Amino acid sequence: MSSRLPLQNERIHAPYKIAALVEVLSEQGIAPEDSLKGSGVDVERIYDASALTSVRQYGIVCRNAILLGCSPATPFIVGSRLHLSAYGMYGYALMSCLSLRDYFRLGVKYHPLATPTLTIEWTEYPDKGVWTFPDAFISAPSRELREFLLEQQFTQHVTHLQDVAGRTCPPVKACFAYPAPAHADIYAEYLGCPCYFDEPQCELHYDSGILEQKPQLAHRLTATLLQETCDRLIGQAKTSVGVSGEVYQVLMRKPGEFPGMEVVAEALKMTSRTLRRRLEDEGTSFVAIVDDVRCSLATEYLKTTKMSTDDIAMLLGFSDPANFRRALKRWxxxxxxELRRQPG
Incomplete structure (x- = not known):
């Protein structure tokens, strides 16, 4: 089972990875302006939850870090700071799942929501489970950048499993399909396991005995609700295509809060007039997207929760439950x- 990377120029991700990397570089005396040079990301926007960035832009900041002579520990430190709570819907869906097996499985399924720099695959064997990174040597233009991204990715996996499990849960071993670098001793320090180089492929191994363990924040209702939301984000092409996709991402950043067109246009660095024209070119409108998001959330809440209709109306920004019922009928x-009784 594998996850497909989004197009490299899609601005659909919050800048949390960029912010973490810029922070680490700043601690090494590298100015944020230098870290961000050529990326198209402004210093004042890296902590803006409404800002949208692309995988390509993050890759540029990583390349800058290497060119600026960052510490060899940089990708490991960044990976250790990127906790799942920074990943929005994706992170909370993983933290609330009901077993570590579900965590690994859903980590692959929802990976496109996580500013993915590498493709990941998860395979379960009788005695072990293995993360594999099949495109590790085609997804970055230089050896240094490929290794930087892998070092960060491996450390993120270790950090995220610890977040989910609520305790240290190190891999059995880590394998890398390249020669041991000069800083090879750093690998075991951050990954907490033996590390092997010149291996056939890049892999992270776990003992299958942990897979039935229950995450510390496991919650059936929350898991169902968040996984349904992630399923919809993954399943609908419109959430990752064009300007309409960027609008969807802004609206889904905080479901229940529906900013107006002016606010969304500002987040996308364009005027509301330009936004309206771009959406028309894609055959949709801002009102249609807001309605679609509200309809999707309403259907999801009605089918997967026991919340009252009035509570759902309030969550979706309706001041009057009667208006919500009329809108639902229209949608x-x-x-x-009737919707609650609908299967699946």
Whole structure:
């Protein structure tokens, strides 16, 4: 099972990875302006939750870090600071899942939501589970950048499993398909396991005995709700294509808060007039996207939770439950009760 990378120029991700890397470089005396040079990302926007950035832009900041002579420990430090709580829906869906097996499985399924720099695969064997990185040597233009991204990715996996499990849960071993670098001793320090180089492929191994363990924040209702939301984000091409996809991402950043067109346009660094024209070119409108998001969330909440209709109306920004019922009828042709009784 593998996850497909989004197009490299898509601005659909919050800048949390860029912010973490810029922070680490700043601690080494490298100015944020130098770290961000050529990326198109402004210093004042890296902590802006409404800002949208691409995998390509993050790759540029990583390349800058290497060219600026950053410490060899930089990707490991960044990976150790990128906790799942920074990943929004994706992170909370993983933290609330019901077993570590579910965590590994869903980590692959929802990986496109996580500013992915590498493709990941998860395979379970009788005695072990293995993360594999099949495109490790085609996804970055230089050896230094490929190794930088792998070092960070491996450390993120260790950090994220610790976040989910609520305790240290190190891999059995880590394998790398390249010669041991001069800083090879840093690998075991951050990954907490034996590390092997010149291996056939890049892999991270775990003992299958941990897979039935229950995450510290496991919660059936929360897991269902968040996984449904992630399924919709993954399953709908419109959430990752064009300007309409960027609008969807802004609206889904905080479900229940629906900023106006002016606010969304500002987040996308364009005027509301330009946004309106771009959406028209894609055959949609801002109102249609807001309605679609509200309809999707309403359907999801009605089918997967026991919240009252009034509570759902309030969550979706309706001041009057009657208006919500009318809107639901217009969107789906059904009332709340009928939708709840619908299968799946």
């Amino acid at each position: 789906t042709g059904m009332g709340p009760g």
